[in-house]
Amino acid sequence: MKMKTTWIPAALLSLALTQTAFAFHHNAKEHPGKMNQLSQKLQLTPEQKASVKTLEESMRKRMRPMREESKKIDAMLHQITINAQLDEEKLNTLVKQKTTLIAEIIKNKITFKNKLYNILDPKQKEIFSNMMKSRAQMYRGKRGEQSPGGIKKQMQ
Numbered sequence: 001m002k003m004k005t006t007w008i009p010a011a012l013l014s015l016a017l018t019q020t021a022f023a024f025h026h027n028a029k030e031h032p033g034k035m036n037q038l039s040q041k042l043q044l045t046p047e048q049k050a051s052v053k054t055l056e057e058s059m060r061k062r063m064r065p066m067r068e069e070s071k072k073i074d075a076m077l078h079q080i081t082i083n084a085q086l087d088e089e090k091l092n093t094l095v096k097q098k099t100t101l102i103a104e105i106i107k108n109k110i111t112f113k114n115k116l117y118n119i120l121d122p123k124q125k126e127i128f129s130n131m132m133k134s135r136a137q138m139y140r141g142k143r144g145e146q147s148p149g150g151i152k153k154q155m156q
Contacts, residue, residue: 041131042124051119059112066105073098 035056039049060126073094113132120128 038131042120042127044124048119055112055119059108062108063105066101066108070098070105073101100124114118127139 004058035052039052042048044052076094077091077098080094116126117128
């Protein structure tokens, strides 16, 4: 019984981290105004804008196959969910694959932000850092005392 219930938190964590990891990249792609807004707030030079564009394109190329792999794993997890009999071995394998994929996504996201940060001058770095802190505080404020997946923590 314990093994059957341990996959639930892992799956919820997996879902939450995937959504978080894709958020920055997804917003920049779906809403090009976000990068324009970033460009305006940081007052990027034309050279910096070109570097950021190259960096974004590189990030998209790296993230595309990861996004596709994530969708495939999610589809297989869905199939496990709706089967009459739980295949724990397959579930464990998929959870490990998803965890590894999420780690790679997070590493890519951090690498992207680091490269972006290193394009900036000292004043821009300070503005960017404050923007990231503000975004993190806003995100934490929306989640409140919730755990990944939106399930409220239970007090003992």
